[in-house]
Amino acid sequence: MRTLFYTILTTIGLCLSAVILVPSFFDLNNYKTKLYKLVESQTGYNLEIKGPVKISIFPKLSFNADDITLINRKEVLFKANKINIYPSIYSLLRGNIAFNGIRLESAEIFIKKYKNKTYNWNTKKIANKTREEKSLDDKKSTIDKKNNNFLIVRNLYLSNSAIEYQDVNVKHNLEKITINFRQNSNKNFQFDGGFYLNDKEHIFKYKAQISKMNVNIKGKLNSEYYNFENSGEYNIDLNKGDLSINGYLKNLKSLTKIDDLKINELYLSSKLSFKKNSIDFNDLKITADDNNIYGNANVEINNKKSNVTSFLNSDYINLNKIYSSKSNTKNVSGVIENEEKDNNKKEKIINKNIFEVLKNIDITSILSAKEIFYKNINLENTQLKVNKKNNIEINLKANNFFKSKLASKFILNKKMEYSFSNTLNGFSLLELNNFYKVNLVHGYLDLESNLKGVIKNSNKLFPFREVLVNSNGVSSLKAEGIVIKNLNLNNFKEKISNLSSISQITELKKSVFKGDTKLGNQEIKLLHKKETLNLPLTKLNVDDEIIGISGKYNINNKNIELVSNFDSKNSFLSLFSIKTKGKISDPTNTISFDEKAVSGVIKKLAEKKLKKSLEKKLEKKFDNLIDNLLEEL
Structure with missing residues (x-):
């Protein structure tokens, strides 16, 4: 992605250079074809300017062009309704190309990633330079680094613009982009602006100091979903640096689609160390309503796949303040069907399951907690392991779950089938009785x-x-x-x-x-x-x-x-x-x-009992009669 960014920046720079230099030597409107050939020879792209090219001297020198389009193999890469370029006369006299300012209005950049993992922004390869040319380039690069002259644009103004990124069948749009980049002095820069993604506004504001190839930054990022402050240092040559970050994730219910969350913001802070393909999160702290989690994490990117590893720990977590399992008397399958019907009515909806969200991300995470409290259940020595590769596997071990030892394993595959x-x-049934009163x-x-089972509700x-x-x-x-x-x-x-x-x-x-x-x-x-x-x-x-x-x-x-x-x-x-x-x-x-059957049995028992009683009485009377006869004899 960094290579793609440099490609776009270089291409647009070459095109803008051509727009500046060509009017200096040719008639502004009659020699567009020569300008087109220059851009095509340098980039392989086709430049088209439908509007006129003009020069303004007052209040300051500027070159203006309307309705500009850049095309690669019949695909539009870049277009803008209007471009105003303010060249540096001093740099031009020295033989360098530099801009005091560039203003773009209603510009659009189109980025497309193909199935073979190539992009539509692929510039034409330039022939190998001679040893003398390389030596001159290296010498010039060294001088530029010492003098902080590696930026050819000192002020960039971008308004009402957009970027469209398409990855195979998925399309993302950054809309209403506003950027104001200013070079306040030889070492001090300011970068402000914002954009809209999925109808949500994102705002950034940064200040930077550049000394040779070291960049010190400090700024803020804000949106409906986050509010972060960060500062740090980055070395461009070594492609490594350190960054401190702290702030809040907001509107978590909307962000996670978990309705039973009781918290709606999460505090995060960490010290980041990053190099070419790796980011370390040290001194990581996560706070949610007085629940604190500490630890470290690492993100490695290899072959466009991210591997996330984290080790987290906490002394005490009160889940009652974070999550609430509300009683639900509705039939769950019916609820799912109703949600699906409602979702089909919406034009814009994020309908991704967890595998689609975590595409190209592998996870290994361990959370250890001395105590976890939830609904009067006090778990002890809890360990939660989460692994995601082909499947998602969650292992939970804990003591004192209703006085028992608990071990659970949950495995979910890409078809959303689980075991x-x-x-x-x-397990103490007395404790369970007390829990439910x-x-x-x-x-x-x-x-x-x-x-x-199978998880059917893919919208969460x-x-x-x-x-x-x-x-x-x-x-x-x-x-x-x-x-x-x-x-x-x-x-x-x-x-x-x-x-x-x-x-x-x-x-x-x-x-x-x-x-x-x-x-x-x-x-x-x-x-x-x-x-x-x-x-x-x-x-x-x-x-x-x-x-x-x-x-x-x-x-x-x-x-x-x-x-x-x-x-x-x-x-x-x-x-x-x-x-x-x-x-x-x-x-x-x-x-x-069965009243009839019971009555019948009782009647038979009564008859039997009565018969036995009569038999005893008759037997007794007979015995008495015999005794009397014997006495008379």
Whole structure:
């Protein structure tokens, strides 16, 4: 890109030189063809001036040309409605070309990158110079460096101009460009201006001091998305330098497309050291609402590909101040469809996934934090690794995740297909209950989950919630010391066994939800189907009785449905089931049964009990009769 810049600068300089020199020796308007040949011989491009070429003497000498176009192989490279050139008479008398000022109005520069990685700005190669010519050029270059005369334009004024850059099928436009470059003295320069990109204004203002080939700069960059101040030194010969930068990234929600961000600006500061193909970010500091991250980073550019490496650390990060996962009762897939419809209505929209944004960028990043606090969860010794090459891989390790050790791996490919695996060891269900302010189940569990899915919403860089509610897969749980709170299955069994009438079921309802049930150690599998967690029929052993439990939980609306019943040889017990339904924070428990079947069983039990009672009474009376007969004998 630097070579391209020099090519454009040299070409325009040669064209402008021709515009100056030719009128000095020829009639201004009758010898345009000779001027065209001069430009073509030097650059290989075709210059066309449709308007007249004029000279003005007052108030100062200037050469003026209207409607100028520069063409390469039938492609327009540069055009301007009007150019005013103010030559340096002193330089011309000495045989040098220098400009006191150049003013361009409504100029346009067109840059195109082809599939073979070449550009439309490729100047014609000039024949090899003789040894004497090279010696003279080197001598002149040395004198210019000593006297800071390497800039042939001392003042440049550019107004209402534009640059169009096209890379294969992608087009970028810098519009409404305004540049004011001034040489205040032999060593002091000022560079002010601005431009519009995607309808957003970007403004810059810099001062520079040039001593030989060392450039000291100090200035500001501003836009709707950033506000930075920087200063430093750059050596043109060595192509290396140092730069201090500090400022803010702004409007982060709009910039990142992450709606759940609570912060809208980010403070950044660093000391940059850069050379030919490398930039080091030393003493890097990132601050967001009292959260501080420190570290170092490096960017290397090889074969037009950037490799970004960073090592960051923090003592404490409060994510509650940065990110908020808002409850969302809408169907996520429906939301995605609506967003896509809305996006199709817009003429201008940035619709790139994360791979398109990070094209030609490889990333290796490690963030270590002693503590991360989020929604009353206090993670300890957290390490986050992010790698991006062909795929994006995110690895997370942390301690004290509900008292467990957490290890997660997320892999995303270019088709936006992902795999998501999690391992938990020693997860406390009591801590989970406290987190959600419920009292449902206590104990500990180990978990292994393997999930897969596809991210469909390409208009956001990384839609976290969609990953949460759009996955399919299996989670395996090994539970220890499980206790179901406020459900007494043992008492339930005993009460059912002693039922003698339907009316007693009311009392049964009162007693079954008092007390707890110990399940001990169990193994359970959960099936993930998008936003729904399904519990297939699972048989649990409770005091030598088998209880079947099945149900589902919706992550999106937080509704739970569970059905529990006895899988027993006792046919009467199997007629009853306990249903849990509603919001997980306050579910409703009910006893369900087939009233006709239960009534029939109770009737049979009553008849059987009555028959047994009668038999006992008859047996007793018969025994008494026998005893009386024996006494009479």
